[in-house]
Structure formats: structure tokens, C-alpha cells
Amino acid sequence: MRVGLFVTCLVDLFRxxxxxxxxxxxxxxGCEVVVPQTQTCCGQPGYNSGDRASAQALARxxxxxxxxxxxxxxxxxxxxxxxxxxxxDLFSDQPEELERIKRLCGRxxxxxxxxxxxxxxxxxxxxxxxxxxxHDSCSGLREAGVKxxxxxxxxxxxxxxxxxxxxxxxxxxxGGTFAVKFGEISTRLADNKCNxxxxxxxxALVLGDLGCMLNIEGRLRRRGDMKTQVLHVAEVLAGxxxxx
Amino acid sequence: xxxxxxxxxxRAGEKxxxxxxxxxxxxxxxxxxxxxxDRVAELDNFEAIRTAAAEIRDRALANLDVYLExxxxxxTARGAVVHWAETAEEANRIxxxxxxxxxxxxxxxxxxxxxxxxALNDALEAAGIEVIETDLGEYILQLxxxxxxxxxxxxxxxxxxxxxxxxxxxxxxxxxxxxxxLCREAREILRPHFLSADMGISGANFIVAETGSTLIVTxxxxxxxxxxxxxxxxxxTGIEKVVPTLEDATTLLRLLPRHGTGQTITNYISVNTGVKxxxxxxxxxHFHIILVDAGRTKLIGGDMQAMLRCxxxxxxxxxxxxxxxxxxxxxxxxxxxxxxxxxxxxxVGIENALDxxxxxxxxxxxxxxxxxKIPLPDLMRKLRERQFERGLKPWPEKLGLALWGWTARxxxxxxxxxxxxxxxxxxxxxxxxxxxxxxxxxxxxxGRDMPAPQGKTFRELYSQKxxxx
Ligand code: SF4
Numbered sequence: 001m002r003v004g005l006f007v008t009c010l011v012d013l014f015r016x017x018x019x020x021x022x023x024x025x026x027x028x029x030g031c032e033v034v035v036p037q038t039q040t041c042c043g044q045p046g047y048n049s050g051d052r053a054s055a056q057a058l059a060r061x062x063x064x065x066x067x068x069x070x071x072x073x074x075x076x077x078x079x080x081x082x083x084x085x086x087x088x089d090l091f092s093d094q095p096e097e098l099e100r101i102k103r104l105c106g107r108x109x110x111x112x113x114x115x116x117x118x119x120x121x122x123x124x125x126x127x128x129x130x131x132x133x134x135h136d137s138c139s140g141l142r143e144a145g146v147k148x149x150x151x152x153x154x155x156x157x158x159x160x161x162x163x164x165x166x167x168x169x170x171x172x173x174x175g176g177t178f179a180v181k182f183g184e185i186s187t188r189l190a191d192n193k194c195n196x197x198x199x200x201x202x203x204a205l206v207l208g209d210l211g212c213m214l215n216i217e218g219r220l221r222r223r224g225d226m227k228t229q230v231l232h233v234a235e236v237l238a239g240x241x242x243x244x
Numbered sequence: 245x246x247x248x249x250x251x252x253x254x255r256a257g258e259k260x261x262x263x264x265x266x267x268x269x270x271x272x273x274x275x276x277x278x279x280x281x282d283r284v285a286e287l288d289n290f291e292a293i294r295t296a297a298a299e300i301r302d303r304a305l306a307n308l309d310v311y312l313e314x315x316x317x318x319x320t321a322r323g324a325v326v327h328w329a330e331t332a333e334e335a336n337r338i339x340x341x342x343x344x345x346x347x348x349x350x351x352x353x354x355x356x357x358x359x360x361x362x363a364l365n366d367a368l369e370a371a372g373i374e375v376i377e378t379d380l381g382e383y384i385l386q387l388x389x390x391x392x393x394x395x396x397x398x399x400x401x402x403x404x405x406x407x408x409x410x411x412x413x414x415x416x417x418x419x420x421x422x423x424x425x426l427c428r429e430a431r432e433i434l435r436p437h438f439l440s441a442d443m444g445i446s447g448a449n450f451i452v453a454e455t456g457s458t459l460i461v462t463x464x465x466x467x468x469x470x471x472x473x474x475x476x477x478x479x480x481t482g483i484e485k486v487v488p489t490l491e492d493a494t495t496l497l498r499l500l501p502r503h504g505t506g507q508t509i510t511n512y513i514s515v516n517t518g519v520k521x522x523x524x525x526x527x528x529x530h531f532h533i534i535l536v537d538a539g540r541t542k543l544i545g546g547d548m549q550a551m552l553r554c555x556x557x558x559x560x561x562x563x564x565x566x567x568x569x570x571x572x573x574x575x576x577x578x579x580x581x582x583x584x585x586x587x588x589x590x591x592v593g594i595e596n597a598l599d600x601x602x603x604x605x606x607x608x609x610x611x612x613x614x615x616x617k618i619p620l621p622d623l624m625r626k627l628r629e630r631q632f633e634r635g636l637k638p639w640p641e642k643l644g645l646a647l648w649g650w651t652a653r654x655x656x657x658x659x660x661x662x663x664x665x666x667x668x669x670x671x672x673x674x675x676x677x678x679x680x681x682x683x684x685x686x687x688x689x690x691g692r693d694m695p696a697p698q699g700k701t702f703r704e705l706y707s708q709k710x711x712x713x
Contacts, residue, residue: 007702007703009652009662011702012662012701012702012703013662013665013666013697013701014666014695014697014698015697015698016698016700016701016702016705016706017698019702019706020702020705020706035706037655037703037706037707038655039655039703040651040652040653040655040658041648041652043652045645045648046645046648046649047625048606048625048628049628049632049637049641049645050625050627050628050629050630050631050632050633050637051629051632051645051649052629052632053649054645054646054648054649054650054652054653057649057653058649058652058653061653089622138605138606138607138608138609139608142607142608142609142611142612143608169609170565170607170609171565171605171607171609173565173605174605175604175605175606175607176605177641178602178603178604178605178606179687179688180685180687180688181602181641181687182253182256182566182602182603182687183686183687183688183690183691184256184257184260184690184691185256185260185566185569185570185603186605186687186688186691187690187691187692188260188569189565189566189569189605190691190692191691192565213695214694214695215692217693217695218678218688218692218693218694218695219691219692219693221678221692221693221695222691222692222693230695
């Protein structure tokens with residue numbers, strides 16, 4: 001099974017360790033992983049800001065880079081959701097490309113979804129001693145259908161206890177450029193999320209999207225919480241610490 | 245109603261700091277969010293009903309002219325008079341002319357968002373007619389001279405104490421503090437108005453083509469008084485409210501109260517058909533129905549048409565994290581929350597509400613709960629596209645998008661720039677690995693740190709790894 005890893009622009013820039021964790025997990029599941037070197041961004045920032053032309057150009061680029069792979073896997077519900085739920089809209093008036101795009105969409109997965117439903121990863125390499133709580137990122141949950149998959153994988157880990165928080169499915173306020181354009185509202189939503197994380201008493205917040213991670217971790221630290229770890233689910237499952 | 249949607253951001257800041265408002269907004273969570281979830285769980289065929297509901301609305305919109313004409317024919321046959329108002333002003337003019345024709349001095353109103361769109365009360369008052377809002381929430385707002393902040397619970401931004409203060413000041417009676425006592429006081433004040441009003445004004449949740457009826461759902465019974473006691477009943481509503489049959493209306497009614505107030509069904513459902521005839525004990529002698537366009541036909545056939553399915557349940561705002569944080573007044577017009585972020589620019593002009601389609605994280609909670617499956621985030625995104633095409637975006641955003649879009653299409657350059665960026669930001673993060681202040685990113689760092697990058701990009705680390713083998 002030849003899997004193209006779509007690292008995502010945020011992971012590339014901010015936290016490459018997530019990309020390597022994803023790589024490790026995919027290999028542990030027996031996949032042959034390729035990382036197209038010209039990849040950049042899925043086009044979501046442009047798409048959500050109304051710049052359809054640039055989103056389309058980037059979608060076409062992703063298509064060309066990943067079309068030859070059996071699967072496209074991204075450690076992000078947001079980018080996987082962008083491809084699966086929105087790429088077809090970008091090519092709705094171009095039947096030939098639309099067919100190719102649709103075939104790509106059908107083979108595009110968020111990492112944990114892929115590990116559970118396609119690669120059927122049995123042995124999770126990581127180990128984590130402590131309690132974690134899981135934040136469902138909006139696009140992962142509502143566009144890519146990610147809910148039980150990360151929990152199923154975390155449940156396989158010895159020493160890890162999952163304690164669900166209140167409002168796990170409520171938006172953390174990130175929303176891409178929204179986080180800067182409407183900083184005050186965004187901060188309030190992040191604050192609500194921090195309250196729920198704190199109330200859960202978990203040692204670590206685990207989630208599957210780096211955008212939400214930066215937002216929630218940024219707010220936790222500003223509030224003076226230096227203790228609660230904020231970890232990408234790939235890092236936890238792979239057993240690689242975020243600061244390697 | 246005056247449009248102040250361009251002040252969204254400034255207002256939002258005030259609202260976030262308003263402790264009383266924040267406490268009031270928390271009520272939504274319990275009553276409406278949980279209420280909806282519980283009522284939906286009772287239905288074992290919920291998704292099937294939802295699909296049917298969306299189809300009914302789509303069918304009505306696809307044949308809008310046909311159903312509206314059928315409605316007019318059937319309403320006329322029962323003695324009602326149908327008026328067509330292309331604009332809000334025209335609607336107001338028609339109501340004022342009717343008031344003159346029938347010698348109306350006082351009008352009692354039940355809740356109608358379309359009348360808010362038209363600012364009907366102002367028009368009637370300017371014509372020397374006394375208007376009394378009889379929905380408790382709307383009555384409170386009329387006393388306070390405030391606009392509604394929610395389409396179902398217009399006074400959700402006020403606390404019980406606010407209402408006690410207001411009643412004490414305006415009614416000049418001993419202060420009441422218990423909700424039942426406040427309700428009784430309002431009821432006693434309103435009762436004589438029902439009896440002395442010459443005109444009753446209502447809205448309509450649906451208008452039914454096959455019977456020519458207007459249908460309203462209420463919980464207080466004031467709607468029934470307003471539509472049956474006065475000599476003249478005027479119903480004012482939007483043309484998109486038409487449904488083909490009564491059966492269609494009942495299908496929609498399985499969802500409307502559940503999504504609106506968390507009720508299985510509202511206390512009253514009134515189907516108003518025609519005027520009082522010889523056999524009737526009650527009912528109006530004259531029934532006028534004003535069908536208002538005010539921007540609606542412009543949406544037909546375009547990419548916003550799905551918005552006209554809306555049955556005004558309010559679920560999208562109840563579930564919207566942004567609405568929950570800033571309340572309805574920040575949105576600056578009649579309709580707040582996600583549905584308002586689409587309706588306001590559509591009806592009052594995209595250039596008069598630039599923030600609204602952007603004031604959403606596109607979390608899609610609204611789209612998931614909407615009983616008629618309106619893809620609200622997709623419509624907001626379409627409006628963003630329109631802003632972009634028309635050059636209505638602020639220049640820093642335009643520039644940022646252009647730079648990002650262009651660089652991301654040039655991988656070699658992107659690789660160089662992202663390496664520099666990752667290093668610079670990592671340096672700025674220092675030993676703490678957190679950036680406290682980000683130039684050009686003040687919106688972020690005013691309330692949050694920015695966790696610093698690890699220092700190298702994935703792509704450069706990966707190629708090093710490959711080279712090492
Ligand atoms: S858009 Fe949907 S959820 Fe919102 S008020 Fe209309 S029908 Fe209800």
C-alpha cells in the first residue's frame with residue numbers, strides 16, 4: 001500500500017515532529033510511505049477567505065503530487081476535510097478534473113481514520129502514563145468524520161487513561177484567519193476550551209489538528225498554565241515527545 | 245430597522261466584556277441546546293423528517309410563483325385580501341393606509357420578525373397610531389426601546405432583574421421579582437389593549453397555499469388574541485414562507501418547536517383562514533395579508549437560494565460559539581447568528597455588513613443542527629468569495645492572501661521562505677519557546693501566546709534524513 005503523506009503547511013513550519021510521528025505510525029502499520037517534496041498547502045486559507053482561484057491552483061497541485069499514490073493521508077482533520085469535502089466544489093464546472101479530484105477524495109484520509117479503517121493498525125508503538133482528554137476539531141469531526149478513531153487507538157495504549165471533557169465537540173475558536181481577525185472572540189472561545197480542559201483534570205490535551213493546538217496551547221500558557229501538555233494524537237500514538 | 249452591522253467588531257468587544265450579558269447568554273446552553281438535543285432524540289426517524297422538511301422548502305421555492313398565486317386565490321376566496329409589497333417601505337405604506345381606511349387608533353401586535361425588518365412600529369407611530377407589542381419579550385423591548393437580540397427569544401440578553409427594574413420604572417407599580425408575578429403584571433397591563441385595539445398585526449411562520457391560511461406558533465396565547473379579537477387583522481410576512489399543503493406545514497412543525505425552544509410542540513398553533521363569517525363567534529371582519537419581498541426574490545435562482553428554506557427556528561444561533569459569546573445585538577440588524585450573517589448582507593447589501601460572513605470559524609455546528617439542512621458555512625464562504633471578487637477585502641488581507649497563494653504555488657521559493665520563517669519565529673520564541681508579541685499578529689497575541697516553531701521545517705529535516713539513508 002503506497003501512502004502519500006500530506007504533511008500540511010502548519011506541521012511543516014511549526015512542528016515537524018508531528019510529521020515524523022505520522023510517518024512512524026504509517027510504517028508501523030506496514031505502509032510504504034512517500035512524501036512528495038514539492039507539497040506546500042492544501043489551499044484552505046485561500047478557500048475560506050474567498051480566494052477561489054488560488055485555492056483551485058493549490059488543489060490542482062495537490063492532485064498532481066498525490067494522484068499516483070494509493071492513498072493520501074494527512075495528520076490533520078482540517079486538511080483532509082478540505083480535500084474531501086471541498087475540492088469537488090472547486091472543480092464543479094470542470095468535469096474532467098472533477099473525476100480525477102473525486103477519485104483522490106475517495107482515497108484521502110485523516111491519519112487516525114486511516115490507521116483504524118484502512119491500515120488496521122493493531123499495535124500502537126507509543127506509551128503514555130497519565131490521563132488525557134481529547135478535543136474534537138471541527139473539520140475533523142464534521143467534515144472528515146473523525147470521532148471514535150483516535151479514541152480507539154488511544155485505548156490500545158497501556159498507561160493512558162482517557163477522561164472526556166465537557167463540550168469536547170465545541171469549536172476552540174481557531175478558524176484560521178478568524179483567530180487573528182476576530183482575536184477577542186477567538187480568545188474567548190479558546191478560554192472556554194481551556195476551562196473545560198482544566199475541569200477534566202487531565203495531564204494532557206490530545207487532538208488531531210495543529211491549528212487548534214497552537215490556539216489552545218497559546219491560551220493555556222498565557223493563562224499561566226505551564227503544566228498541561230498539549231499533544232498531537234500522532235505524537236502520543238507514536239511515542240515521540242513533541243519537543244524532540 | 246437601522247443597519248449597524250459595520251460595527252460588528254467594536255460591538256463584539258463590548259459584548260465580551262459585558263458580565264451581565266455573558267451570564268444571560270449562558271441560559272441558551274441549558275434551555276435551547278440541551279432542549280433541542282433531548283427533543284430530537286425522541287424521534288426515531290429524525291433524519292428522515294429533516295430530509296422531508298428540506299424537500300418541502302425546496303419544492304416551495306422552486307415553484308414559488310405557482311404556490312404564491314395558489315395562496316392568493318385561496319385566501320381571497322375566504323374573504324382575505326392579499327397585498328404584495330416589493331420593499332419594506334411599501335409594506336409599511338400598505339399597513340398605514342389600511343389603518344386610515346379602518347379608522348385605527350391602536351394596533352396590538354404579536355411577534356413578527358418581518359415587521360422588524362420593515363421597522364413597521366416606527367412607521368405606524370409616525371402616522372399617529374399607537375402600537376402595542378403583546379409578545380412578552382417584544383413588549384419588554386418596546387418598553388426598553390431596544391431591538392431584539394434573538395429571533396425566538398428576543399429578550400434573551402436581559403436578566404430577570406433588568407425586567408424587574410424596567411417594569412417598576414415604566415408601570416410605576418410595586419417591584420416584582422418573581423417571574424410569575426412579572427408575567428401577571430404584564431398580562432394585566434396588556435389585557436385592556438387586546439380588547440381596545442382596532443387592528444391586530446401578526447406575522448406568519450408559514451402560509452399555506454392549498455388553504456390560503458397563515459399559520460403562527462406561539463406560547464403565550466397573545467397571537468390568538470391579536471388575530472381574533474380586533475376588527476381588522478393584518479398579517480405581514482415574507483413571500484418565502486409559503487408551503488404547498490397543510491400536511492407539509494405539519495411536517496415542518498415536527499421540527500420547528502423542537503429546534504426553536506426545545507419543545508415537542510408549542511402551546512398554541514393558530515391557523516388563520518379568511519374572515520369571520522355568519523357562523524363564527526369570533527374572528528376579524530377584515531383580514532389583510534401583506535407578502536413582503538424586500539430582497540427575497542433576488543436570492544431565487546442564485547447561490548444563496550438555500551437560505552430561503554429557513555424556518556426561523558434559531559437553532560443555528562443557539563449552537564453558534566460566536567453568537568454565544570457576543571449575543572445578537574453585535575450583528576447590527578434584525579437577524580443575528582449564522583443565518584443573520586447570510587441574510588443581512590443579502591438583504592441590506594454585502595458592503596454594509598462586511599464583517600458578518602467572516603465572523604465565523606466555519607465550525608459548521610450551525611449546518612449540522614439546521615432542521616432544513618441549510619449549508620450555512622458554505623453560504624458564508626460564498627459571500628466571502630463575493631467580497632474577494634468585488635475587492636471589498638481590507639488591503640492587508642488581500643496582500644497576505646496574494647503572497648501566500650503565490651508562494652505556496654512555487655515550492656522552491658516556499659521552501660526557502662518557510663525555512664527562514666521557522667528559524668525567525670523559533671528565535672523570537674526564545675528559551676520559553678513561546679512568542680508573546682507577534683508583529684502583524686496582534687489579534688492573536690493580545691490574548692494568547694504563539695507556541696514557537698521547532699526551528700527546522702519538516703521538508704528540510706526529511707530530505708536530510710533521506711540523504712543520510
Ligand atoms: S438557518 Fe436553519 S437553524 Fe438557523 S434559524 Fe433558519 S432554519 Fe433555523
